[in-house]
Amino acid sequence: MTKTASPSYQPLYTQIKTLLVNRLASNEWPPGSALPSEMALAAAYDVSQGTVRKALTAMEKEHLVERRQGRGTFAARHSQQRSLFQFFHLIGQNDERQLPDSRVISCASVKATATECVALDLEQGAAVTRIKRVRELDGRPVISELLSVPTALFPGLERRPIEQVPNTLYEFFQAEYGVMVVHASERLRAVSASAIDAELLHVDIGTPLLAIDRRALNIENRPVEWRMSHCHTADHYYFNELD
Amino acid sequence: MTKTASPSYQPLYTQIKTLLVNRLASNEWPPGSALPSEMALAAAYDVSQGTVRKALTAMEKEHLVERRQGRGTFAARHSQQRSLFQFFHLIGQNDERQLPDSRVISCASVKATATECVALDLEQGAAVTRIKRVRELDGRPVISELLSVPTALFPGLERRPIEQVPNTLYEFFQAEYGVMVVHASERLRAVSASAIDAELLHVDIGTPLLAIDRRALNIENRPVEWRMSHCHTADHYYFNELD
DNA sequence: TGTAATATGTCTTATATAAGACTGTCAACT
DNA sequence: AGTTGACAGTCTTATATAAGACATATTACA
Numbered sequence: 001m002t003k004t005a006s007p008s009y010q011p012l013y014t015q016i017k018t019l020l021v022n023r024l025a026s027n028e029w030p031p032g033s034a035l036p037s038e039m040a041l042a043a044a045y046d047v048s049q050g051t052v053r054k055a056l057t058a059m060e061k062e063h064l065v066e067r068r069q070g071r072g073t074f075a076a077r078h079s080q081q082r083s084l085f086q087f088f089h090l091i092g093q094n095d096e097r098q099l100p101d102s103r104v105i106s107c108a109s110v111k112a113t114a115t116e117c118v119a120l121d122l123e124q125g126a127a128v129t130r131i132k133r134v135r136e137l138d139g140r141p142v143i144s145e146l147l148s149v150p151t152a153l154f155p156g157l158e159r160r161p162i163e164q165v166p167n168t169l170y171e172f173f174q175a176e177y178g179v180m181v182v183h184a185s186e187r188l189r190a191v192s193a194s195a196i197d198a199e200l201l202h203v204d205i206g207t208p209l210l211a212i213d214r215r216a217l218n219i220e221n222r223p224v225e226w227r228m229s230h231c232h233t234a235d236h237y238y239f240n241e242l243d
Numbered sequence: 244m245t246k247t248a249s250p251s252y253q254p255l256y257t258q259i260k261t262l263l264v265n266r267l268a269s270n271e272w273p274p275g276s277a278l279p280s281e282m283a284l285a286a287a288y289d290v291s292q293g294t295v296r297k298a299l300t301a302m303e304k305e306h307l308v309e310r311r312q313g314r315g316t317f318a319a320r321h322s323q324q325r326s327l328f329q330f331f332h333l334i335g336q337n338d339e340r341q342l343p344d345s346r347v348i349s350c351a352s353v354k355a356t357a358t359e360c361v362a363l364d365l366e367q368g369a370a371v372t373r374i375k376r377v378r379e380l381d382g383r384p385v386i387s388e389l390l391s392v393p394t395a396l397f398p399g400l401e402r403r404p405i406e407q408v409p410n411t412l413y414e415f416f417q418a419e420y421g422v423m424v425v426h427a428s429e430r431l432r433a434v435s436a437s438a439i440d441a442e443l444l445h446v447d448i449g450t451p452l453l454a455i456d457r458r459a460l461n462i463e464n465r466p467v468e469w470r471m472s473h474c475h476t477a478d479h480y481y482f483n484e485l486d
Numbered sequence: 487t488g489t490a491a492t493a494t495g496t497c498t499t500a501t502a503t504a505a506g507a508c509t510g511t512c513a514a515c516t
Numbered sequence: 517a518g519t520t521g522a523c524a525g526t527c528t529t530a531t532a533t534a535a536g537a538c539a540t541a542t543t544a545c546a
Contacts, residue, residue, distance in 0.1 A: 011499090038528080039528085048500045050498095050501075056529095069505070069506050069528070070506035070508075086485055086486075087485055183484075184484075185483070185484050187334075188431060189480050190452050208433035209433050211433075237430040239428070240429045240430075241426075242426065242427040243427075255532070256531075281495080291532060291533040292496095292533080311495090311540085312496045312539050312540080313495055313540035314496080315495055
């Protein structure tokens, strides 16, 4: 690849990275499948192996690929591990990470509210599928959750029996609908338990709850899910590392 | 540097990194000062420039050093920028990052409670300096904060006039006491406003507040501060990126 | 007081060697 | 005959080194 002397200069490895990310986004390499070897990619793009490696290393840092010495480079896949460490921050008193069980209460496709349209970047009047569920840790209800996804991305989801909607949603989204959540941003607040929260979580109305407002994005940075979780933080806490 | 064929093999660049971090921790290069050039370090350790670079790059990722092309590598310093982006996660409705003003209410050295001893890894009976303050955003009190530091690390802090204790504490700790906070972990919960919170934050008793329990660590991973913040999240929220 | 040359940094790219993982072959054993 | 284990060959990524490009600050000079 000849270096571009353009005014908006970008290092070679970032250009390669962009090309690879685009191919990944186009689903050329489905989650879990192997990418070509560094040598093959280097030959294809006419750069050195080291340059490809730098691009791949950067992609690994963003959890877009997984690399294993002697095996190869693989398109990232959603695993329970990843759900646990990247996307689930509620920890028990004993400092143990643990995925909650989940019980789906309802699942239906409806016309999106204005708020949902903004959060999911949808046209006014578009359809969303809304899931309401309770999540349990150590057998006790801890999270009351309401989440919305664009129906267009998940056709037929609302017609599935609710016991068929599994616990770790992002694995399910990827495996069944080819929608890959790679990134999310959360906003946290303290709120009072509503009557509904109170019933679902077995707490008094007005109990302080931790409200987590999450927007999940795919590899193209388009929102694919919006969820609001209300967490009872008597026996659990939200953990965050600052580094 | 000859490679060690020891059973617990570690790559060269991680060994170099450990050596550099140790020198940094021993305050050989005070915050803001320049480290020797990559070439000089490479010569000193008898490795190649690229190996030193890999060590330095890893250190930069951890905010231990700052690197600028054409200038050099510098020991990290606490800046307002860093406080804002690394350590302060409370954002306004308009999505603007903004550092709060702070009003110190009290500052005194006392015998540590059992909880403080655990949080700060202190001997029983050790002294801690406790600061109580309120932080304001847009002129309104938003955070009621109680923080403890080992008195041994910050001698004389309790005798300073409280208006001399500045807003951004970590800069102050570094400049005045040589204590550098490089890392922190937080636990978040929802709690009810106590009578004290209510008075300080101008809210009703029982209002849900976001409680942030933070332990701050220095470069040697030893705790140097423990703080408990109670945040009024009506007009602000705690922001977190999941990636 | 500007301005160009120069010195000294880091950044980018390229190349060589090491280490890990799988596959097939072949001999030894059951 | 069938199974097991050692081992070499070959593919992969990981690590180490080196050289040229780029960025910045300083110095020399008009």
